[in-house]
Amino acid sequence: MQVETQILQWFDHFHKYPEVSWKEYETTNKLAEILDGLKVPYRRFDDVTGLLAEIGEGEEVIAVRADIDALWQEVDGEYRANHSCGHDANISMVLGALLLLKDEKLKKRIRFIFQPAEEKGNGANAMIDRGALEGVTHLFGVHLRPIEELPFGKVSPAIHHGAAMFLEGKIKGIDAHGARPQQGKNAIDVAVAIHQALKNLYFSPFEAYSAKLTKIHAGGDSANIIPGTALFSIDARAQKNEILFKMKDQIERNLHALKQLFDIEMEWEWQDITPGAEVSIEAAAIAKEGIIEAVGIENLAEEVITSGSDDFHFYTIKHPEVKAAMIGIGADLAPGLHHPKMSFNQDSLLIGAKVISKTLTKISEKD
Numbered sequence: 001m002q003v004e005t006q007i008l009q010w011f012d013h014f015h016k017y018p019e020v021s022w023k024e025y026e027t028t029n030k031l032a033e034i035l036d037g038l039k040v041p042y043r044r045f046d047d048v049t050g051l052l053a054e055i056g057e058g059e060e061v062i063a064v065r066a067d068i069d070a071l072w073q074e075v076d077g078e079y080r081a082n083h084s085c086g087h088d089a090n091i092s093m094v095l096g097a098l099l100l101l102k103d104e105k106l107k108k109r110i111r112f113i114f115q116p117a118e119e120k121g122n123g124a125n126a127m128i129d130r131g132a133l134e135g136v137t138h139l140f141g142v143h144l145r146p147i148e149e150l151p152f153g154k155v156s157p158a159i160h161h162g163a164a165m166f167l168e169g170k171i172k173g174i175d176a177h178g179a180r181p182q183q184g185k186n187a188i189d190v191a192v193a194i195h196q197a198l199k200n201l202y203f204s205p206f207e208a209y210s211a212k213l214t215k216i217h218a219g220g221d222s223a224n225i226i227p228g229t230a231l232f233s234i235d236a237r238a239q240k241n242e243i244l245f246k247m248k249d250q251i252e253r254n255l256h257a258l259k260q261l262f263d264i265e266m267e268w269e270w271q272d273i274t275p276g277a278e279v280s281i282e283a284a285a286i287a288k289e290g291i292i293e294a295v296g297i298e299n300l301a302e303e304v305i306t307s308g309s310d311d312f313h314f315y316t317i318k319h320p321e322v323k324a325a326m327i328g329i330g331a332d333l334a335p336g337l338h339h340p341k342m343s344f345n346q347d348s349l350l351i352g353a354k355v356i357s358k359t360l361t362k363i364s365e366k367d
Contacts, residue, residue: 096353
């Protein structure tokens with residue numbers, strides 16, 4: 001079977017059967033089935049989904065990571081798992097690279113990290129805790145890019161993701177009759193004040209950052225009841241980790257101040273923190289060589305700077321000695337990542353597989 005045909009078959013399967021973070025049971029089973037068929041050894045885990053596979057020989061290890069989870073979102077009026085972030089493509093490209101490399105004489109071991117729960121922001125840490133980076137000198141990731149960042153055919157040697165953190169909170173005021181607002185403490189008033197406080201965060205205009213409410217749940221079916229309780233979420237992002245943590249401190253101070261101002265109870269918790277990219281110049285240079293060899297210098301793109309985030313960068317935060325870069329694949333992806341109707345040019349899957357395999361071959365050949 002041709003490599004391209006096989007990659008497309010794998011993609012069709014993973015696209016048809018998406019699974020959300022930490023519940024990628026059948027996805028993991030399918031990966032194991034594929035690896036069994038390819039006679040590639042792998043290691044599964046008793047307590048989490050995902051797996052590690054390895055080919056090649058030698059003491060040194062280079063690695064490539066594919067995230068395997070889907071999002072939970074509304075599609076055509078129905079909430080369900082959906083691969084709108086393109087992780088089904090990432091799996092297929094990395095499997096395609098494995099297929100291209102498995103019979104090659106490699107001077108180093110290549111580890112394939114099929115990681116769960118990227119969308120939850122803690123899947124990378126789970127893989128780190130289970131030995132994914134043991135002996136690893138270089139690590140590569142891959143991800144489709146939206147059309148405004150890269151058109152089809154163009155490939156970037158590195159993606160510079162921003163940093164992100166997410167807060168879940170609860171406002172505890174007092175319900176009141178709509179005719180007697182003075183008897184209550186309106187949670188919606190507090191939510192509006194939080195919204196305004198986020199708009200009043202100011203840092204250097206030379207820095208990229210944003211903070212916004214992404215969820216407000218307050219009130220019930222009765223229009224004449226002022227709600228005292230509300231749930232809310234905050235999404236905060238910055239291109240630099242330093243700015244993100246300054247934002248976190250200011251948001252904390254603002255929430256404490258609003259508790260006092262409105263004389264209410266409020267609790268919150270930071271659910272996930274995803275660090276910004278720490279791109280290795282050496283790893284990006286090797287990826288650049290792989291891109292040129294795979295698709296030609298005319299399809300080499302500049303390194304991508306994006307406000308999106310990815311837990312891939314925990315690997316280098318926890319192991320700064322590992323040289324890492326995530327390769328960006330142009331695919332005419334639209335309307336955008338996380339859009340329920342996201343689509344892309346599937347010819348990009350073979351391009352991605354070839355670029356990954358050439359990049360891993362390049363680093364395998366280096367002394």
